[in-house]
Amino acid sequence: MNEKSKDMNPKEELRDELRALSPLLEQLKESKEGFQVPETYFQNLEDDLMQRIQWTPRQPVRTPWWQPLAAQWQILLQPRYAMALASILVLMAVGGYLIVRTAPGAEPCQDIACLTVEEVRSYIETNIHDFDTRTILDAGGKEASFEDVGLPSSVFEGETLSEDELLDALEGLDPDDLETLF
Amino acid sequence: MPETAISDEQILGLMQHQQTREKGFRLLLGKYQERLYWQIRRMVLDHEDANDVLQNCMVKVFRSIDQFEGKSALYTWLFRIATNESITFLNQRKKRGSTSLDEEGAPIANRLQADAYFDGDKLQAALHQALHALPDKQRQVFNLRYFEEMSYQDMAAVLNTSEGALKASFHHAVKKIEHYFRERGLE
Structure with missing residues (x-):
C-alpha cells in the first residue's frame, strides 16, 4: 500500500x-441505491425480536450418546494414532494366537510326533489284532526273533502255518517271553 | 449514551449475565441491526425476506452468544452468521424453484421496479439484476466494497480471505457488471 x-x-x-x-x-x-424499508421498521425491530425470542421455545441442545465416542474415534483415526493402534492390534493378535496355541485344553496336536509313549502303548494294546507280527517286531527297535520266543522262523519266511500249529506254538509260550517281543 | 459509542466488550459483558442479557442484546441490536439488515437485503433483495432472515439470524445470535469466543471482532462474527443465514435462505429458495422476486420467470429488475420498497431507477435495478448473476462470494465482496465502502483490510478480516484475492474478486465483479450493462446498451 x-x-x-x-x-x-x-x-x-x-x-x-x-x-x-x-x-x-x-x-x-x-x-x-433504491432499497427502502417500511417507516419505523428499525424502531420496531428491537421489540419484534424480543417478543419473538420470548415466544420461541429454546431448542434444547441434545447431544447424541454416540457423539463423544465419535469424537474420540476421530482422534484415533489421525494417521499417527491409527498406525500406533494398528501396530498394537497386530501385536495383540500374534500374542493371542501364540498363547492359545500353547494353552492347556488347546486343540491336540495332529502330528504323530506329539504322541506320548503311553498313548502309543495304549493304542497298540487296544488294536493289537490290526498289526501283523512282523510289523510289531520291526517296530520294537531290537533284534528280537521268533526263535527267542519259541516260534519257528519259517512262519514269516514264505511257509504258511496252519491255525492249529500256530495255536500250539502260542500255548507253549511263556507270557514273559511274549512281552520281550514288544 | 449513543448505541454506537458502546463498546463490544460492554455489550458482551452485559449479555453474559441472565439479568442484563436482554439489555445487552438490545444494545447489540441498536449498534448492528441496520448494518446487518442492509447486508442481508442486498443478498436476498426483498424486504420481507430480509426481515425474516435478519430475525432468524438475531435469534441465533441471542441463543448462542455464549459460544462467541472473542477470537474475532463481534461484527465479524455477526456478519458470518448473517451471511450463512442469507446463503441458506437463497439455497432453499433455489430448491423450491421460485423466489418472491423472480417467480414466474420475471427478471429481477422488473420485479424490483414493481416492489413497494424499491424506488431506484432503471440503472439501479439493472445493477441488482447484474449482481444477482454473480456467484454468492463475489457478490458479497462487491457489496462490502461498493455499498458498505469497507476497506480491503477489514474485508479480509470479515471474509477470512487475503486482500489480494479480494481485490481480484472485486475487479472481476466490476468487469462482469460493466459487461452486463454494455450488452444491454445501458452505459
Whole structure:
C-alpha cells in the first residue's frame, strides 16, 4: 500500500478505484441505491425480536450418546494414532494366537510326533489284532526273533502255518517271553 | 449514551449475565441491526425476506452468544452468521424453484421496479439484476466494497480471505457488471 492510499479513507479510496475501473459504477454510486424499508421498521425491530425470542421455545441442545465416542474415534483415526493402534492390534493378535496355541485344553496336536509313549502303548494294546507280527517286531527297535520266543522262523519266511500249529506254538509260550517281543 | 459509542466488550459483558442479557442484546441490536439488515437485503433483495432472515439470524445470535469466543471482532462474527443465514435462505429458495422476486420467470429488475420498497431507477435495478448473476462470494465482496465502502483490510478480516484475492474478486465483479450493462446498451 502506498503512502497516498494510507492517508485516504475507504470512501476516497473506493472512489479512486472505481474511477480507474468503471466510471459508470462510479457515477451510479452517486445516485441512491433504491432499497427502502417500511417507516419505523428499525424502531420496531428491537421489540419484534424480543417478543419473538420470548415466544420461541429454546431448542434444547441434545447431544447424541454416540457423539463423544465419535469424537474420540476421530482422534484415533489421525494417521499417527491409527498406525500406533494398528501396530498394537497386530501385536495383540500374534500374542493371542501364540498363547492359545500353547494353552492347556488347546486343540491336540495332529502330528504323530506329539504322541506320548503311553498313548502309543495304549493304542497298540487296544488294536493289537490290526498289526501283523512282523510289523510289531520291526517296530520294537531290537533284534528280537521268533526263535527267542519259541516260534519257528519259517512262519514269516514264505511257509504258511496252519491255525492249529500256530495255536500250539502260542500255548507253549511263556507270557514273559511274549512281552520281550514288544 | 449513543448505541454506537458502546463498546463490544460492554455489550458482551452485559449479555453474559441472565439479568442484563436482554439489555445487552438490545444494545447489540441498536449498534448492528441496520448494518446487518442492509447486508442481508442486498443478498436476498426483498424486504420481507430480509426481515425474516435478519430475525432468524438475531435469534441465533441471542441463543448462542455464549459460544462467541472473542477470537474475532463481534461484527465479524455477526456478519458470518448473517451471511450463512442469507446463503441458506437463497439455497432453499433455489430448491423450491421460485423466489418472491423472480417467480414466474420475471427478471429481477422488473420485479424490483414493481416492489413497494424499491424506488431506484432503471440503472439501479439493472445493477441488482447484474449482481444477482454473480456467484454468492463475489457478490458479497462487491457489496462490502461498493455499498458498505469497507476497506480491503477489514474485508479480509470479515471474509477470512487475503486482500489480494479480494481485490481480484472485486475487479472481476466490476468487469462482469460493466459487461452486463454494455450488452444491454445501458452505459
